[in-house]
Amino acid sequence: VRMVFDRNGNKRSHEFIRGLMKSAASLSYKQVQQAIDGKPDDATAPLLDPVLKPLWAAYKVITKAREARGPLDLDLPEYKIDIGKDGRIAGIRIGDKFESMKLIEEFMIQANVCAAETAEAQHRKVIYRIHDAPSREKLVALAEFLATLNLSFARGENIRPANFNRILREVDGTEHDRIVSDVVLRSQAQAVYSPDNIGHFGLNLRRYAHFTSPIRRYADLTVHRALVAGLGFGKDGQTDDEISELAEIAEHISTTERRSMIAERDSKDRFIAAFLEARIGAEFTGRIAGVTRFGLFVKLDDTGADGFIPISTLGGDYFHHDEIIHALIGERTRIAYRLGDLVRVRLEEAVPVTGGLRFELLEGGSEAPKGAGARSRAPAGRGGVKRGKYGGKSGRGGPRKGPQKGPKRSSHR
CATH class of the missing domain: 2.40.50.140 (Nucleic acid-binding proteins)
Structure with missing residues (x-):
């Protein structure tokens, strides 16, 4: 998809093209970030002026519109597991965060919006990525919790991501930033796939359809097929049978997405437990x-x-x-x-x-x-019958419970 934006980051037009993609340089996020930061290597040096700097300038432009739109701005750490050559866990660390990652993310979001807009313009039924606003019950619970920290939270009829962002900015850098971010995340609904569009609350978008990863997400592949059919790009587009099954497909891939998230979480928990067993x-x-x-x-x-x-x-x-x-x-x-x-x-x-x-x-x-x-x-x-200075020493006042896992985290993206 070719997209044109004005100087304020507002999309003026877009056009879908069917072709083959070739990654000529296969650059990593780290390579691009280092090049932009003034440390190019042999692969990025020739691309810095003709490709990377213009791309970065375009990214900076569309972030203006993003800031004006005001999507939910949660920034939680992600832990990575390093495995050595012997197959053993070498360490656990907080994952790298480069602005080059945000660059790709922002352009992918815009591409997903274009896909939804074009599908609607071509009157093609597609699977949307939808995210409902938080329920009234969760908003009340959140407001009551924030009140214990002397933080006010307006929970009127027209709740927007900006309401949450104001709270997140208020606690940024304080002792409460991690806990408030976590509670705000838990207050959000789960994002799912559906042929019935209600918009995406977290991204503050009216229409949004996953398009950018057809080789690994089936939802994206169904959107590609709809665009192929709607734009007359070939005979391998969306069929009438697929259209009739979109609701069933959306429910299935939403279920398998949750299942894969649980599997990922369980595998990380087991790796971490194995790493800490010696400690x-x-x-x-x-x-x-x-x-x-x-x-x-x-x-x-x-x-x-x-x-x-x-x-x-x-x-x-x-x-x-x-x-x-x-x-x-x-x-x-x-x-x-x-x-x-x-x-x-x-x-x-x-x-x-x-x-x-x-x-x-x-x-x-x-x-x-x-x-x-x-x-x-x-x-x-x-609690137990013994008590240390900080409620520490274990006792025998209740049934012994084996190791358990931490609370689940919801995904809104």
Whole structure:
């Protein structure tokens, strides 16, 4: 697709062409970023002035329109697993983030919009990538949580991504930035495929159809076929039978997408558990990533590993699960373990076959806000009979729970 934008990043026109793509240089994101940053190599040096700089200038132009559109601006870390030549895990790190990645992403988004617009103009039925606005219940829960951090959130009838971005900017760089980003993500609906277009809330787009990856996503291939048929590019386009099955296809690929996301998450959990198995007894810092009636989920800072702290190991107290502030609160001690709190833990158990990790709390917790915990109907459970300075030493006050996995993360893109 050939796209023309004005100086403010607004698309003036586009045209689809059927042809063959050849990657002449096969550059990596890192290579392009280094070239733009003034460190070109043998492959990028000849392309810098005639190709890369004009491409970068075009990207900077369309980001103006993106900023004016105001899509949901979540920036969460992604952890990568490095595997050595011997097949063993060499390390776990936060993945690289280059602006060159955003360049490709922005142009792909524009191409996807063009695909949806052309399909509609040709009266071809296609599968859209849709993302509904958050439900009223999730917005109320989010507003109540933010209120505990003295943050206001307008949840009127016309909720927009800008409402969330304002909150994210307000907490950027503070101790609450990670937790607020996480809670905002959890408040979002799951993006799915559907022949019935309702728009894409997260990207703040009226029409959006995946088009850019037909070799790995079936939804994109169905869109290519629709365009081939609509534009008269050949006889291998969308058929009447395929049109009649689009709803079924959309439901199927939405299901398989969720299944593949779970498989990816499970495989990462197992790799991480195998990597940490040799470090049982070691101490780590992390943050509380999930709060349930049965205990706390903790995400480690250095590896992003998710593990579980059973409520039976939190100390000799009854704990109430306060769903509004996402916390376990001791009835007698009034100590609170809240979502996002910084904690120090010791690894007690790692099970690579399931990807489960179990921690013991060494440090963490703070005094509960006034009135917190009273909203719970019943105690969540009882902690152990021993109690350290920070609710640390494990006890025997409840059933022993094996390693569990952390809370699921929704995808809106």
